[in-house]
Amino acid sequence: MTKTCLENTRVSILSEIMDWIQDTERDMQCVFWLHGEAGKGSLVIAHAIARWFQDLGGFSSCFCFWWD
Numbered sequence: 340m341t342k343t344c345l346e347n348t349r350v351s352i353l354s355e356i357m358d359w360i361q362d363t364e365r366d367m368q369c370v371f372w373l374h375g376e377a378g379k380g381s382l383v384i385a386h387a388i389a390r391w392f393q394d395l396g397g398f399s400s401c402f403c404f405w406w407d
Contacts, residue, residue, distance in 0.1 A: 342383045342386040343383065343386060343390065344383055344384065344387045349383075349384055349387075353384065353387060353388065356388050357388070373385055
């Protein structure tokens with residue numbers, strides 16, 4: 340099962356990340372640091388963006404860390 344955001348949720352942050360991906364300015368930062376408290380949805384956001392970018396034919400990666 341693929342993790343994804345529910346329809347019409349997290350629209351603002353998804354839009355911000357999509358704009359960052361599509362920005363071609365030379366001085367744009369190369370890494371988008373998505374972080375948040377456990378259980379707040381950052382992993383779901385990362386999966387939704389990766390799926391969207393893959394559907395566009397792009398290549399991306401996602402690294403997730405957690406504390407035990």
